[in-house]
Amino acid sequence: MENRVYNDITETIGNTPLIRIKRCVEGLQGTFYAKWEGANPGNSAKDRIAKYIIEKAEREGRLKPGATIVETTSGNTGFSLCMMAIVKGYHCVVAVSDKTKKDKIAYLKAMGAEVHMCPASVPADDPRSYYETAKRIHRETPNSIYINQYFNTNNTDAHYHTTGPEIWQQTQGKITHLVAASGTGGTISGAARFLKEQNPNIKILAIDAYGSVIKKYHETGIFDENEIYPYRIGGLGKNLIPKSLDFEQVDYFEKVTDKSAALRARKVTKQEGMLVGYTTGAVVQGLHQLHDRFDDNSVVVAIFHDHGSRYMEKIYNDNWMREQGFFEQDTIKINGKKMVTA
Secondary structure (H helix, E strand, O other): OOOOOOOOOOHHHOOOOEEEOOHOOOOOEEEEEEHHHHHHHHHHHHHHHHHHHHHHHHHHHOOOOEEEEEOOOOOHHHHHHHHHHHHHOOHHHHHEEEOOOOOHHHHHHHHHOOEEEOOOOOOOOOOOOOOHHHHHHHHHHHOOOEEOOOOOHHHHHEEEEEEEHHHHHOOOOOOOOOEEEEOOHHHHHHHHHHHHHHHHEEEEEEEEOOOOOOHHHHHHHHOHHHHOOOOOOOOOOOOOOOOOOOOEEEEEEEEHHHHHHHHHHHHHHHHHOOEEEEHHHHHHHHHOOOHHHHHOEEEEEEOEEEEEEHOOOOOOOHHHHHHOOOOOOEEEEOEEEEEEEE
C-alpha cells in the first residue's frame, strides 16, 4: 500500500475498497462485492459529486473566493459540501426536509452549515419545498452557486470519471451486474455509462422505493402522481424525474419496502461487520428480490452508499423501529413462558 501523505481531507475522496460479501447474500448464485462508499472521508458516495462539481466550478471561474454554496439535501450531500466548503473557504447553506433526523441536522450545523428546514409533504414545485427554497436562497445571495444535484449532469459525470473506472479496474473487467440505489440517479447512471462503454452486456439494476415515481416512469414513460406517497428511506426514489438519472443506462428498477430495507440493513451490519446505511439495506434487499437474475457465473457489484453512523436515531434505534411497526412483536421468557413486550 502506498504510504501517501495528503494535503487535505478532500484528497482522500474516492478509490474506495471493493469488499467480498458472503453472509448477507447467502443462498444467492454468483460472486458478490460491496463498493464501500462509507469509506469516503464524509462517509458517503456524495463526497465524489461535491468534489467534482466544486472543483469544476472553480476551474470555470463560477466559484470565487468567499462564495456561498447552496444545495437541497437529505443529509449526505450536505455533509460532503460542508467538508469541501471548510477546506476551500466557502459558506454552505442547505435546505432540508422536516423528515431529516435531528442528529443529521446537528451534524450539518457542526460542520458550519446554515440549515433551512422545509416541509416534506408539499409538492416539489411548492415555494415551501426544499427544492424551491434552495433556488430562492441562491437567487437572493450574491456570489453563490446552486449545486442542484437532481438536475445537474455533473452529478452523473462525477461517477463516470471515478466510480465506474474504479469498479472496472477492481473487478479486472469481470463485472456482470451493477446494483445500486437510485435517488438523484447520479451514482448508478454515471458508473453504468462507463461500465457499458467497456462491456455493453453488463446489466444495470437500480433499486427504487414504494412511494416513488421512478420505476413506473422508466417502464411506461408516464409520470404517475398516484405512485407518490410518503416513505421513510432517505436518498432513494423521488417524487420528480431527476435530470441526473439517465434512464437509458438502467436495465431494470426493483422496488423495496421501508421495512424490508431497514431490517436488511441491520442484518447486513451483523453479518458483514460493516455498519451500513438505510439505502444499503435497500440494495441488499434488492439483491435477494432479484435472485433469479444471477447465476454461478455472475460477478455482482453492489454500491454500499453510505455509513450506518448516519442512522443511529433511525434504523438502529429500536424505539424508532417499533414506532414504524418494523419489528415483529418482541417476546421475553418469564418462568419458561413467552410473554409479549411490544
